[in-house]
Amino acid sequence: MMKKINLYVLFSFLSIVVMAQGKKSFTLDDLLPGGRTFSQMSPKNMYTTWWGDKCVETSVDECNIIDAKNGSKSLLFTISDLNTWLGGDEENKIVRSCYNVTFPEGDKTWVAVRVSQNKVEKSRKYKYVVVDFKSGQPVLSQEYPTEAVALDRSSASNSLAYVYKQNLYVINAKGKTMPVTTDGSNDLVYGQSVHRDEFGIHKGTYWSPDGNLLAFYRMDQSMVPDYPQVNIDTRISSTYSCKYPMAGETSHKVTVGVYNPNTNTVVWLQVGDPTDRYFTNISWSPDSKKIYMIELNRDQNHAELVRYDAISGVKEAVIYEEKHPKYVEPMHGLLFLPWDETKFIYQSQRDGYNQLYLFDLSTEREGKEQPTLTGGSKKENVKVTMLTSGQWVIKEVLGFNVKDKSILICSNELHPLQSNIFKVRVKDGKRTLLDNGEGVHYGKLSPSGSLLVDSYSSPTVTRNINLTNTVSGKSVEIFTAENPWKDYNVPEITSGSIKAADGVTDLYYRMVKPVDFDPTKKYPTVIYVYGGPHAHNVEASRNYYARGWEIYMAQKGYLLFILDNRGSQHRGIEFENVTYRQLGVEEMKDQMEGVKFLKSLPYVDADRMGVHGWSYGGFMTTNLMLTYPDVFKVGVAGGPVVDWQYYEVMYGERYMDRPQDNPDGYKGSNLRLKAGNLKGKLQIIIGYNDPVCVPQHTLSFLRACIDAGTHPDFFMYPNQEHNMLGTDRVHLHERITQYFEDYLK
């Protein structure tokens, strides 16, 4: 018996050596964004855009139309053609690639491209140029400064809005530039995203469908203090403006203007006093006459969908209200049915999961406040029909198919880890799966919705792209990416589920086993964690969504374990809001269920367990190290939250309320108060210029540890913000890896 085992061990040892010799090893540069060889080690991709309902492949050298029936390609034009039309030639190229061309009009042979003006003359301007690719003749040319940000184009009116040096400008179709505002500053922000990108806000300008009016945000943040961010690159270090409203403190005030380029006037929506209110999800009515907006109170427990007259700014009606004892979080604007201007689709998780609701504006009347399934209430002042339902979430609405009056969505109906594309018939909510039912799919819909570019990966599929007829459901494969890691010694990556600390809920994990795994050995084990809302770490895409660093660590002989605890994304509102007013508590309980599971595995070395995470994961990492000092020997926490009173109002108060209203919750999650518990090795790493988790978190924690006589380690990256970008990302992970090598191995 003994001999057999020894022989087996010897054999497996020999086979490991052979395997390891036969395959290549990864460098961090291969595995991390910012790494020098990362792009060549990433799956190849195909880039497409729409010309009306025709699918065009844009590559460096040419544009080709892809036949939706058989996937065959036919040349539209080459980069050389394009340069000729733009007035350049082989020697003097105006544009270097066709990657970013667009086709602004489906019924015209127009191609649009951005030209760096200094190709022609020395200036700090860009030019947006449209040429007819049939005649080669220019159609449109608009110049704007290279420093312009927040660009927003209306193809209906061929107008371009942008922000330059804090003020909002519009260029009309004739190329005339009009300043919309003149008093923009760090204190007064125009035309840019507000409320720190919360509530689904990612931009600050909204063209009316006809392109004749521009709604835009104005944010007065003069009453918000600057966090003192320091620039070390000036002759003597200097500070720069970084407005940061902290939880419980005075916040900024947002209002919404409507600019009419034809009259050069601005009308302000009559919202009343904007103090402590959030204005989100600005949506235009299809006739370009009304603006809908969701208005949320500072407590974030009462949302109103309000309609304004876009011409006068007058408030017309409250269409709908939603309340919840914890919070409501409106993330999506209205989607009017292209075939019926009286109806729109609204997304809400009021009944537990983000689902589609059909609102009928033709039925306006005063509704009654009624309870929701999740303990909140709703008040529907128009008729509302629940279009989809189930214990799964709609992740994205891709658009409408006008022909068969359906709406196309991505959801995790088939499996919590998957994302699949369905067509939902608006008439009765009937759903039809449009993809292969596996993995994680991303869809891009053509303007009429008749064609779909369906790009997906799965644990066994690197990347496949199909072009799908959304009416017939017929598909043609137009791209298959080769596995870029086929010659490498890739660790085994598996996924599974355990029960949460509530004993009921399924939690999904990913496990990355050490390369050349030997089940008779005991391996040092590192838990990678995020754990906060709005994110997940495990999904059924390529390699179960494994991060490059996990592969690297597996190659170094570690076992990696990643568990999406309660509080994370895509599992419904109660899964998420169990953390309300006590961030960290339930999340850690779930992670400790993961630890329990790990300890049950014979190949996990319970005496060598580490933890690593960034941002919310830095909060979790630090918290776990301090709360379970005998479990975790080594931790690396990046850009952590230490005390939620130092986090910003919008995100922070949603989950924690104001410090003055939840003193116990803030105390319970204040990691400074646990600083004396530190026993293992904990390194905290931050970007010196982090404007998200400002350095005050970590610095006050270091101070608390010093006062408590404990010894965290610390590093920071000057000139970096919340996440380390570029080659610094590689440097960072060398550092993280070395810390585990020094103290966990």
Add this chain to the structure above:
Amino acid sequence: MMKKINLYVLFSFLSIVVMAQGKKSFTLDDLLPGGRTFSQMSPKNMYTTWWGDKCVETSVDECNIIDAKNGSKSLLFTISDLNTWLGGDEENKIVRSCYNVTFPEGDKTWVAVRVSQNKVEKSRKYKYVVVDFKSGQPVLSQEYPTEAVALDRSSASNSLAYVYKQNLYVINAKGKTMPVTTDGSNDLVYGQSVHRDEFGIHKGTYWSPDGNLLAFYRMDQSMVPDYPQVNIDTRISSTYSCKYPMAGETSHKVTVGVYNPNTNTVVWLQVGDPTDRYFTNISWSPDSKKIYMIELNRDQNHAELVRYDAISGVKEAVIYEEKHPKYVEPMHGLLFLPWDETKFIYQSQRDGYNQLYLFDLSTEREGKEQPTLTGGSKKENVKVTMLTSGQWVIKEVLGFNVKDKSILICSNELHPLQSNIFKVRVKDGKRTLLDNGEGVHYGKLSPSGSLLVDSYSSPTVTRNINLTNTVSGKSVEIFTAENPWKDYNVPEITSGSIKAADGVTDLYYRMVKPVDFDPTKKYPTVIYVYGGPHAHNVEASRNYYARGWEIYMAQKGYLLFILDNRGSQHRGIEFENVTYRQLGVEEMKDQMEGVKFLKSLPYVDADRMGVHGWSYGGFMTTNLMLTYPDVFKVGVAGGPVVDWQYYEVMYGERYMDRPQDNPDGYKGSNLRLKAGNLKGKLQIIIGYNDPVCVPQHTLSFLRACIDAGTHPDFFMYPNQEHNMLGTDRVHLHERITQYFEDYLK
């Protein structure tokens, strides 16, 4: 033979165990200032003050006169007496100890003490109270705010000058408070030390001998940018003012005012344009009518001793000039002979070593520029006599003995590592040793100079205090401190010298051997280094001046080596200024001679060499790690200079000139440019609020290392400045120790 050795090893091993068992071990708290048990582990001391020429011992409970002949003590009064006179009693003590009482008048039975006013009433005031300890009656009472700084008292006029909320005030003998200035601010500094405490400046007010006029500094630093120092203790981090003129940049402008409390007017000395000039060593003439000042140009290579009329502010004469191709550094004011107002003592190192010169003002005439022995020049507009000379330095002038017309000094004439007290006859410069000729002595002279409190220690003497008659030279021992470490296992501490890299100069070192030293073993070795001007690390005082951390490290099994390289203090100007325009270069050469010596010792493990230093020593440590990456395995650098362009004008330009005038020198000493050389483990530690070596040094170095792909470690102490104070000092040294334990052992 083999057996003998083995037996010997065994025996020595046994004896070590016995020794180690018999003696106690130190904690860091025992050994470091700020440590909880530091004061009880430090040598006891006796505190004395002068009542005229009588020596008074001030203790917690009482004041005793010490008889200068036999050392016997007689009670003057008790703390209980004092409290009674102040209006308190046993229950309600007004003052808690006699430690800080003074006797302002030699011929009056007056005792002065500072009373915290809130002992009597709730207020933020202190009271300076003088009572007659014969009658118990009050003599004087002056109130001033507790936040007052820069207190300066004239016992001649019983006036008190102080700075409160940036303005200068004077309280006269009648208790009347007069504001001298009203426009003080962070930009406009009054009555405080200027020029960043360089050139021997340590205060900002200078009372005339008769106490009727007050000369004071005014510094306009409105043109100097603030370094952005961040306070993390406010609700949201905030910055505070920290004016920092960097090398080569615009500096502050200093002028000198003379305030007359009787007329309540200020006269300004007519210095001309103060741009790029330093005004130092303000001295009054004995008749209170003239002010002498040394004026230095920005290049710091030309000093003028100038006389002003104190009443009119008019510039009267340039008494003396000194130039040097490298720099001159006037550090001392004029000392007029008490018995001849036409003569004063001036200290200069113009001839190579800091020595005494006698200036005779009765001989004023236009002198000629003449060369000095060190390659500079002098211009003497009065007759100047060199009073002392030799290849040793005068460290301190203690004062005059009026009776035998001598001046008392401390010098290292007997040995470069010693400091001994001599009497110098002014008539002919004849020197008489007044102490025992050993160790390092500190002297406090009575007002007439007839008595001397001589406190000293040596490698074998913990602390002895003698009371010496300076005329007869007779001494009586009044205090002997017991060795507080007698029950502890103290490492062997030795000193010796090696030759500098120039092959000629003697350099002195201290070696602290591991406890229970075994010469047949090889020990990890740490070099502690400072290496910069104005400081030394090795002297013939208690334990050869060993720092507590060295003892701790020796206890942990390390050998410590400390060498004062060229560039350091008390060895003459050419020893120091060899570093001019190339800081670090010669210093490192000398340290490497130390390494050569260490490598010649069989018990030093050349494969385990580390280095540690702070400030200039942090610069040296980092530089050594980067310049000799194969020699040093581990380094800990505290608050380092990384790039001299980030250091301040006064100190920085003295040694390096302006960056624009010495680009090669700045380049050669810029550690960022060597960031890619890092091979061993280097931890840099700073005070987050360091106003001396501002964080820009270290942060820009971290950035350079990240860009170069090297991996320094880093820590910082929020709320600490250039040196870690209080218990943080213990935390810091735990950290430093652990780093060597982790990587060098």
